[in-house]
Amino acid sequence: MLVRIEPRGRHSALWTYGSPVLALLLTVLTAGLIFAAMGQDPWRALHTFLVAPLASETGRPELLVKAAPLVLIATGLSLGFRANVWNIGAEGQYILGALAGGGLALWFYESESPLLLPAMILAGILGGMAWAAIPALLRTRFNANEILTSLMLTYVAELVLAYLVTGPWRDPEGYGFPQSRLFSEAATLPNLVPGTRIHLGVLVALLVVGLGWALLAKSLVGFQLKVVGQAPRAARYAGFSQPALVWLTLLIGGGLAGLSGLFEVAGPVGQLTPHISPGYGFTAIIVAFLGRLHPVGVLFAGLVLALSYIGGEVAQIELGLPNAVTGIFQGILLFFLLACDMLILYRVRFGLRQPARAAEEAR
Amino acid sequence: MLASDSPQHPPRAAAAAMPLLELRGISKAFPGCLANDDVSLTIRPGEIHALLGENGAGKSTLVKIIYGVLQPDRGEILWRGRPIQMASPGFARRLGIGMVFQQFSLFEALTVAENIALGISDPEERRGLRRRIDEVSRTYGLPLDPGRAVHDLSVGERQRIEIVRCLLQNPRLLIMDEPTSVLTPQEVERLFDTLRRLAAKGCAILYISHKLEEIRALCERATIMRAGRVVAECDPRVESARRLAELMIGTELKSPVHGKPAGGRAEPRLVVSGLSLRSEQAFGTDLKDIGFSVAGGEVLGVAGIAGNGQTELMAALTGETPCDRAEAILIDGVPVGRLDPAQRRMRGAAFVPEERDGHGAVRGMTLAENALLSGYRRLGLVRRGLIDAGRTLAYAERIIRTFDVRTTGARAEAGSLSGGNLQKFIVGREILQAPGVLVVSQPTWGVDAGAATAIHQALMDLAAAGAAVLVISQDLDEIFSLCDRIAVIAGGRLSPARPVGEVTVAEIGLLMGGAVGNGADRSREVHARQD
Numbered sequence: 001m002l003v004r005i006e007p008r009g010r011h012s013a014l015w016t017y018g019s020p021v022l023a024l025l026l027t028v029l030t031a032g033l034i035f036a037a038m039g040q041d042p043w044r045a046l047h048t049f050l051v052a053p054l055a056s057e058t059g060r061p062e063l064l065v066k067a068a069p070l071v072l073i074a075t076g077l078s079l080g081f082r083a084n085v086w087n088i089g090a091e092g093q094y095i096l097g098a099l100a101g102g103g104l105a106l107w108f109y110e111s112e113s114p115l116l117l118p119a120m121i122l123a124g125i126l127g128g129m130a131w132a133a134i135p136a137l138l139r140t141r142f143n144a145n146e147i148l149t150s151l152m153l154t155y156v157a158e159l160v161l162a163y164l165v166t167g168p169w170r171d172p173e174g175y176g177f178p179q180s181r182l183f184s185e186a187a188t189l190p191n192l193v194p195g196t197r198i199h200l201g202v203l204v205a206l207l208v209v210g211l212g213w214a215l216l217a218k219s220l221v222g223f224q225l226k227v228v229g230q231a232p233r234a235a236r237y238a239g240f241s242q243p244a245l246v247w248l249t250l251l252i253g254g255g256l257a258g259l260s261g262l263f264e265v266a267g268p269v270g271q272l273t274p275h276i277s278p279g280y281g282f283t284a285i286i287v288a289f290l291g292r293l294h295p296v297g298v299l300f301a302g303l304v305l306a307l308s309y310i311g312g313e314v315a316q317i318e319l320g321l322p323n324a325v326t327g328i329f330q331g332i333l334l335f336f337l338l339a340c341d342m343l344i345l346y347r348v349r350f351g352l353r354q355p356a357r358a359a360e361e362a363r
Numbered sequence: 364m365l366a367s368d369s370p371q372h373p374p375r376a377a378a379a380a381m382p383l384l385e386l387r388g389i390s391k392a393f394p395g396c397l398a399n400d401d402v403s404l405t406i407r408p409g410e411i412h413a414l415l416g417e418n419g420a421g422k423s424t425l426v427k428i429i430y431g432v433l434q435p436d437r438g439e440i441l442w443r444g445r446p447i448q449m450a451s452p453g454f455a456r457r458l459g460i461g462m463v464f465q466q467f468s469l470f471e472a473l474t475v476a477e478n479i480a481l482g483i484s485d486p487e488e489r490r491g492l493r494r495r496i497d498e499v500s501r502t503y504g505l506p507l508d509p510g511r512a513v514h515d516l517s518v519g520e521r522q523r524i525e526i527v528r529c530l531l532q533n534p535r536l537l538i539m540d541e542p543t544s545v546l547t548p549q550e551v552e553r554l555f556d557t558l559r560r561l562a563a564k565g566c567a568i569l570y571i572s573h574k575l576e577e578i579r580a581l582c583e584r585a586t587i588m589r590a591g592r593v594v595a596e597c598d599p600r601v602e603s604a605r606r607l608a609e610l611m612i613g614t615e616l617k618s619p620v621h622g623k624p625a626g627g628r629a630e631p632r633l634v635v636s637g638l639s640l641r642s643e644q645a646f647g648t649d650l651k652d653i654g655f656s657v658a659g660g661e662v663l664g665v666a667g668i669a670g671n672g673q674t675e676l677m678a679a680l681t682g683e684t685p686c687d688r689a690e691a692i693l694i695d696g697v698p699v700g701r702l703d704p705a706q707r708r709m710r711g712a713a714f715v716p717e718e719r720d721g722h723g724a725v726r727g728m729t730l731a732e733n734a735l736l737s738g739y740r741r742l743g744l745v746r747r748g749l750i751d752a753g754r755t756l757a758y759a760e761r762i763i764r765t766f767d768v769r770t771t772g773a774r775a776e777a778g779s780l781s782g783g784n785l786q787k788f789i790v791g792r793e794i795l796q797a798p799g800v801l802v803v804s805q806p807t808w809g810v811d812a813g814a815a816t817a818i819h820q821a822l823m824d825l826a827a828a829g830a831a832v833l834v835i836s837q838d839l840d841e842i843f844s845l846c847d848r849i850a851v852i853a854g855g856r857l858s859p860a861r862p863v864g865e866v867t868v869a870e871i872g873l874l875m876g877g878a879v880g881n882g883a884d885r886s887r888e889v890h891a892r893q894d
Binding site: 010011218219220221223226227230231233234236237238239240241 | 681682683703704705706707708714716718720721722723724725726727728732735736737739745748749750752778
């Protein structure tokens with residue numbers, strides 16, 4: 001009995017959408033086994049991790065708060081990934097957006113102007129774009145691989161953030177803690193739903209999903225992205241400019257990452273600290289692929305991954321599990337997703353293979 | 364004279380007459396199509412057997428089943444009278460079946476001997492390989508120097524490597540898939556000589572081709588397929604090429620009609636002068652001082668063997684590789700050498716690249732989306748950055764109707780079409796933009812006879828309407844039947860164009876081989892990739 005893997009010769013529509021579902025099931029199964037190995041009752045642990053956050057009054061709105069940055073970033077990344085522009089540095093662009101907008105909040109600390117928040121939002125977008133412009137320039141001018149450059153710039157961004165909050169931007173009344181002042185009222189996003197932390201970012205994320213869908217499905221630019229990704233030679237033949245698309249996708253991706261960084265510091269966090277992101281920029285990559293690089297899919301995938309963050313927190317509090325549970329869950333999910341995606345192009349066959357000897361006999 | 368050869372005859376008495384390979388009632392279905400429907404085929408030892416059929420007739424599927432690449436859904440395979448299951452290509456090779464594919468799998472940077480050694484896993488066999496290569500190439504008239512690097516070799520020589528590779532396994536059956544499409548007429552003669560020698564030594568040959576004259580010259584039996592079924596089995600030597608083609612297509616063939624525009628000498632619409640270009644590909648061919656002009660109403664043919672600069676010339680003409688000088692290419696007197704493809708289209712040019720999949724069309728996209736690919740600007744299918752879905756769909760449907768593209772509709776994926784139908788769609792997409800200049804590379808490559816005739820007629824009609832048409836093709840029959848003047852590209856240089864009535868196939872063949880001082884092998888410069 002042998003397992004054989006045969007090429008299908010075409011994309012399987014069923015498995016394009018079946019693969020994320022199967023990957024999720026396998027991930028939950030594996031997470032249960034890991035919980036059991038850690039001496040937990042797997043049912044109770046899984047319930048705490050995946051169901052309890054949804055069942056609580058505070059958990060559900062929090063899901064939206066966590067999903068908003070993931071969806072914003074992943075929608076931008078999806079556009080690039082469609083065109084084979086592999087921006088892995090959304091985390092850095094997120095930080096730069098937070099720094100640019102947050103810097104403005106600190107600079108105009110005394111201001112009560114209603115223009116401060118819009119200016120911060122704009123600065124957040126521009127900050128993320130500026131950070132993404134570096135890999136775009138290096139790729140289009142020197143053909144430098146954007147996977148490496150954008151990833152390395154993430155570490156630079158983290159160090160810049162750490163320098164600022166421990167140095168020049170440290171809260172003078174903060175007892176030396178590495179964090180900035182709390183933003184003023186005028187620099188903070190209002191809560192849209194009383195009693196929750198739901199902020200403007202949640203609405204913007206929904207809007208961006210709609211815009212992203214329209215761009216991909218209805219516009220010439222979206223068509224160009226798809227052609228460049230699926231058949232680069234056909235894109236050249238059609239006269240689509242690849243450098244222009246590299247710039248466009250990196251700027252959109254960077255801008256959205258920067259925007260979500262700003263929303264996070266001006267909303268739930270309320271100040272600059274070294275830990276303004278629980279890895280949203282990297283998790284958004286998983287969200288993009290789990291959502292099949294489709295804005296609507298990204299919306300659902302963002303909710304799933306947001307659950308892993310909240311579930312991790314609840315599991316930490318109620319079961320005393322380490323916070324690493326979230327990272328493990330996300331890692332296993334990506335692992336299974338990549339494996340299951342093989343089913344889109346290949347099928348698995350079980351069966352006996354004819355022994356080689358038969359050929360010699362027949363000859 | 365047609366005889367239906369029933370597979371169920373009683374076992375023959377004489378062992379020599381026992382079929383080498385017998386297929387009985389082979390069926391193979393793919394989602395949405397029955398590729399092989401109850402196909403039976405008998406190949407006797409030492410015979411040269413033609414497998415004829417349009418693209419999409421099921422030839423490739425059948426051959427893949429014989430070579431163990433695919434498994435049939437139903438039916439039996441008998442090898443020398445014994446039922447077997449052709450489990451894999453490795454199994455087929457051990458039985459003694461060799462196959463020479465249309466696309467060669469050779470490493471350009473390695474030598475002939477190294478390439479052949481790569482295909483042999485048994486170290487025992489690899490010993491004394493050079494001696495055996497020499498032996499085989501002498502016996503069958505396949506001159507090859509085992510020490511030469513592949514990138515120095517012509518396509519004909521490369522094919523010889525593939526054939527020698529098969530012959531080293533002492534095959535009983537050799538399958539040749541469209542072997543002559545890349546050869547000069549002289550090289551074709553040489554190949555036929557080799558195949559006849561092989562057959563004389565008892566090796567059967569299954570010869571797949573759509574070139575009817577060749578089949579009539581070479582093969583003693585032919586099995587003709589249409590829509591997945593065997594429609595006839597005959598002796599091609601006694602049938603006319605026309606009759607074979609009609610059996611293959613199932614309708615009567617129309618010859619393309621030359622329609623000449625009225626009036627005297629037309630203005631040149633496409634003028635190329637002093638075009639030199641370094642190839643972007645490693646082992647590519649640089650273009651050297653190319654010059655020609657095509658007048659409105661005229662079809663100019665560029666003949667030549669693959670790899671002599673056709674790809675580079677096409678890229679320079681479409682604008683995928685911009686030229687150094689804008690004046691190197693003029694469209695209706697306007698310099699376009701530095702414009703991109705979309706801008707050149709706005710000046711009235713249209714292009715059909717050689718490669719359908721991934722260049723002329725995107726497999727995974729619908730026909731409507733593929734219609735958008737080259738027509739979006741010229742036809743105003745995009746307004747304020749948004750795609751006009753209705754007009755795009757209507758345009759795709761117009762192409763499908765006008766060019767008789769067999770498909771389920773404009774929303775079908777390009778990859779679901781047969782090669783011939785997709786080519787008709789691409790050619791139609793370019794022609795319906797009413798271009799002043801049309802550049803076509805390999806318009807009927809791998810396309811069935813019916814579609815080829817339709818495409819040829821469309822090209823001639825376009826020229827008759829006043830457009831300048833440039834056809835780059837390796838198919839000499841096509842060039843001679845289609846073009847008014849012929850030039851030959853060899854080693855990146857283009858010979859002066861001559862009227863079709865004043866040259867012979869043999870002369871063109873010699874030019875293609877680089878006979879006039881600028882031979883392909885000698886002047887072809889190989890350089891490392893520059894990025």
